[in-house]
Amino acid sequence: MDDEPLSEWADRRDAKIGHLRAVPLVPGEGPQAGHVNPEAPRLIQRWNGHAWEAYGFAANLAEAKRIQYPDSKIETPAQGPGPAPKPLGPGTGRHRKPQASGPERR
Incomplete structure (x- = not known):
């Protein structure tokens, strides 16, 4: 065994x-x-070489990331609705259901 x-x-x-x-x-x-x-809320813990010890407190995940990574620029998501999702384009892709035509269309 290689120790x-x-x-x-x-x-x-x-x-x-x-x-x-x-x-x-x-x-x-x-x-x-x-x-x-x-x-x-989050408890911020610091590794002291033997165990995790309490280091600080954060109100949410975004604040916790700012404490953990002070040098990085973490952007918080903008409030409000995002861009509308794009509808599927025309085509008969492998997993698309065939489009029903006429009055029996659901």
């Missing part, structure tokens, strides 16, 4: 110190995916 030297393992562990993660504060078992319930 890695302890110094390399320690270097990898120390490289992660200070990493932040946002955990939704919702009832349930443990952390969930970040995209679930984006309006829920």
Whole structure:
């Protein structure tokens, strides 16, 4: 078995110190995916090399991302309706249902 030297393992562990993660504060078992319930408040946790410790608080996912990634320019979605979806163009694509014609059209 090829064991890695302890110094390399320690270097990898120390490289992660200070990493932040946002955990939704919702009832349930443990952390969930970040995209679930984006309006829920978030606890910001920091890795100290041994365990995740409380670091801060955010009101929602967008604010949590601003805390986690202060140098990046995260755009928040514009409020209001977006552009209208384009209807399907003409054609008989592989998965399209044939168009009914006449009065029996639903």
